[in-house]
Amino acid sequence: xxxxxxSAFESESSTRFFGINxxxxxxxxxxxxxxxxxxxxxxxxxxxxxxxxxxxxxxxGIEVPVNLNRREQAAAVAVGKEEVMEEEDDRVLDFxxxxxxxxxxxxxPAVDDGHDHVxxxxxDRQPPPISDPDVNTGLHLMTTNSKSxxxxxxxxxxxxxxxxxxxxxxxxLQAELQRMNAENQRLKGMLSQxxxxxxxxxxxxxxxxxxxxxxxxxxxxxxxxxxxxxxxEKHERHDHRLPRQFFDSARSAGEATEKxxxxxxxxxxxxxxxxxxxxxxxxxxxxxxxxxxxxxxxxENQGWVSNKxxxxxxxxxxxxQVTDATMRKARVSVRARSEAPMIxxxxxxxxxxxxxxxxNPCPRAYYRCTMAVGCPVRKQVQRCADDRSILITTYEGNxxxxxxxxxxxxxxxxxxxxxxxxxxxxSSTDGMINPSFLSRTILPCSSSMATISASAPFPTVxxxxxxxxxxxxxxxxxxxxxxxxxxxxxxNFAAVNSAPLPQIFGQALINxxxxxxxxxxxxxxxxxxxxxLMHQSQPAPFADTLSAxxxxxxxxxxxxxxxxxxxxxxxxGAHPNNNxxxxxxxxxxxxxxxxxxxxxxxxxxxxxx
DNA sequence: CGTGTTTGACCCGCGC
DNA sequence: GCGCGGGTCAAACACG
Numbered sequence: 001x002x003x004x005x006x007s008a009f010e011s012e013s014s015t016r017f018f019g020i021n022x023x024x025x026x027x028x029x030x031x032x033x034x035x036x037x038x039x040x041x042x043x044x045x046x047x048x049x050x051x052x053x054x055x056x057x058x059x060x061g062i063e064v065p066v067n068l069n070r071r072e073q074a075a076a077v078a079v080g081k082e083e084v085m086e087e088e089d090d091r092v093l094d095f096x097x098x099x100x101x102x103x104x105x106x107x108x109p110a111v112d113d114g115h116d117h118v119x120x121x122x123x124d125r126q127p128p129p130i131s132d133p134d135v136n137t138g139l140h141l142m143t144t145n146s147k148s149x150x151x152x153x154x155x156x157x158x159x160x161x162x163x164x165x166x167x168x169x170x171x172x173l174q175a176e177l178q179r180m181n182a183e184n185q186r187l188k189g190m191l192s193q194x195x196x197x198x199x200x201x202x203x204x205x206x207x208x209x210x211x212x213x214x215x216x217x218x219x220x221x222x223x224x225x226x227x228x229x230x231x232x233e234k235h236e237r238h239d240h241r242l243p244r245q246f247f248d249s250a251r252s253a254g255e256a257t258e259k260x261x262x263x264x265x266x267x268x269x270x271x272x273x274x275x276x277x278x279x280x281x282x283x284x285x286x287x288x289x290x291x292x293x294x295x296x297x298x299x300e301n302q303g304w305v306s307n308k309x310x311x312x313x314x315x316x317x318x319x320x321q322v323t324d325a326t327m328r329k330a331r332v333s334v335r336a337r338s339e340a341p342m343i344x345x346x347x348x349x350x351x352x353x354x355x356x357x358x359x360n361p362c363p364r365a366y367y368r369c370t371m372a373v374g375c376p377v378r379k380q381v382q383r384c385a386d387d388r389s390i391l392i393t394t395y396e397g398n399x400x401x402x403x404x405x406x407x408x409x410x411x412x413x414x415x416x417x418x419x420x421x422x423x424x425x426x427s428s429t430d431g432m433i434n435p436s437f438l439s440r441t442i443l444p445c446s447s448s449m450a451t452i453s454a455s456a457p458f459p460t461v462x463x464x465x466x467x468x469x470x471x472x473x474x475x476x477x478x479x480x481x482x483x484x485x486x487x488x489x490x491x492n493f494a495a496v497n498s499a500p501l502p503q504i505f506g507q508a509l510i511n512x513x514x515x516x517x518x519x520x521x522x523x524x525x526x527x528x529x530x531x532x533l534m535h536q537s538q539p540a541p542f543a544d545t546l547s548a549x550x551x552x553x554x555x556x557x558x559x560x561x562x563x564x565x566x567x568x569x570x571x572x573g574a575h576p577n578n579n580x581x582x583x584x585x586x587x588x589x590x591x592x593x594x595x596x597x598x599x600x601x602x603x604x605x606x607x608x609x
Numbered sequence: 610c611g612t613g614t615t616t617g618a619c620c621c622g623c624g625c
Numbered sequence: 626g627c628g629c630g631g632g633t634c635a636a637a638c639a640c641g
Contacts, residue, residue, distance in 0.1 A: 351614055353633055366632070370613090380632095 331460040333394040334410065335384070342381050343393055346407025347371055349379065360385040372401030390466050 336343050342365070349367035357364045362383035369377040377397035384390035403411055 350612090352635095354615075355631070355633095358630060364631090378632095 331394050331396045333392055333460055333462040334465060335390055335392050335462060336465040337389050338391040339389065340391075341365075342367070343391055343410075344406075345393070345410035346404050347377070347399075357382060362388065369397075369399060371403070372399070375400050387466075394460070 334343070342349070347369055348371045350370040351365055352368050353366035354363050355366070360382060362385065364380055364382040367379045367381060369375040369379075375397075377395065377399050379396065380392075380394040382392050382394075384392055
């Protein structure tokens with residue numbers, strides 16, 4: 001409020017509530033009065049008291065008949081004053097606070113502290129200025145007046161005490177407010193601390209589960225492969241041509257590198273240059289012989305993969321190492337319709353390069369995760385040459401930091417695909433995927449949602465979110481074979497394998513309190529089978545529910561409702577043995593994902609803006 | 610001034 | 626050995 005001018009609304013409301021010095025005229029008068037710097041302080045106080053008293057009386061509706069003489073007027077004022085005394089006492093506290101506030105707002109020089117308030121209140125209790133000293137003091141009026149004075153004196157003490165008490169209360173309230181704010185901040189800090197501790201603990205858990213799972217899937221793959229070879233060797237030789245491409249390439253590469261290891265030599269030759277760029281060491285990376293750089297694209301070539309596979313073939317003891325290394329090399333490509341230059345995945349990226357890729361007029365942008373110093377995760381963003389509205393984002397690497405909840409959707413989605421790909425590709429002890437089991441996984445193509453690139457130098461799974469009819473139906477370009485993801489995605493498997501997987505996946509699970517927690521529970525409750533086994537007999541309920549949640553969150557414009565639905569679906573379908581819930585969740589996931597691509601675009605657009 | 614982007618140069622593997 | 630293509634670096638530049 002501007003100085004010396006009050007709005008009509010404020011004047012009315014203030015008058016209605018306090019009745020003192022709050023009407024427009026009163027404010028102006030008061031301002032004029034207090035602005036008279038020539039007057040002495042005593043004179044000013046008296047004027048203020050008089051002014052306050054007058055305004056209080058009139059403002060409270062105490063009509064002083066103008067046709068009465070001074071004595072009668074004084075009596076009327078005294079009676080009216082008695083009547084409003086109680087009311088006044090109730091309002092004195094409000095008046096203090098309000099007057100203080102107003103004085104601060106209006107920058108009025110007077111009645112700014114409690115002391116002045118007391119003075120003014122004392123003035124208020126004094127006889128009105130209209131009382132004539134010549135009045136007969138023996139009259140009852142004078143007695144009344146004296147009583148009034150007496151009560152005024154008493155009230156002055158009580159008011160003084162109340163003023164002090166009000167001031168103290170105000171101070172206490174302010175202190176309480178500050179204390180509450182401090183406590184709020186402290187709780188926030190505690191919450192973040194607990195969250196970080198939780199993520200750290202879960203990281204350990206995931207690592208442990210992953211180690212445990214690796215041993216299990218090794219045995220499972222052995223059994224499955226033996227079975228598959230016996231059953232399908234005769235008649236499925238031509239039924240899985242696409243998977244064969246991957247296997248054969250891997251096999252031939254492995255055989256080639258078995259004879260000699262030029263790839264390793266070439267990699268070693270290049271490693272000095274690339275090693276300088278790698279910032280974050282990885283435990284698994286230390287085990288990766290010959291490649292000093294985890295994320296180096298140079299190491300992500302066929303020679304690298306084949307070399308690893310050949311090493312795996314030669315030394316089954318290194319199966320886990322090779323699996324980890326290959327998993328780290330896995331890429332997940334997400335196709336989504338977006339007008340924005342980059343889809344929003346919740347992470348922070350820094351562009352470090354741009355290239356014109358062959359066969360695509362659109363440039364390919366290279367981004368590096370900047371959410372943590374030295375995070376090795378990178379991604380490539382490029383528009384589809386055929387459809388410019390489709391944005392192809394390829395993720396690679398492992399985050400070395402927790403991910404924000406906003407990054408969970410994309411991370412969990414892609415993690416599932418990558419885990420599926422990687423676990424099925426190199427988890428068998430002979431270093432090659434058994435085509436038979438893959439062919440079985442391919443059978444339900446209607447539910448397939450990803451393509452795995454066999455031509456790429458490193459395994460790449462593509463998640464296509466651009467299909468209107470069935471977004472879970474992933475593209476099947478030549479040299480790609482589809483893998484049916486039970487329940488579209490297998491986040492739980494990703495959780496189990498989060499350590500060796502591209503971290504965009506594992507960390508996602510680590511970082512999301514609710515979802516990851518459910519993941520963990522799932523991981524606890526059942527030993528997560530490899531994807532193909534999950535597909536055959538043990539669907540991944542949690543995978544379904546999480547993917548459903550992810551899709552729901554990504555697709556539903558009403559985020560709250562979507563989140564609630566997603567959590568509900570997770571809770572309802574998270575039971576490890578509840579296959580019905582799994583199917584339901586898968587259906588929900590399908591439905592949710594079906595409409596997700598458009599929202600991905602809008603979401604990314606929003607974040608871009 | 611710090612941070613992010615742009616862009617030409619460079620490195621490397623691979624195919625011929 | 627050379628050229629091509631993919632990927633990265635880093636200086637210059639832009640921006641808040």
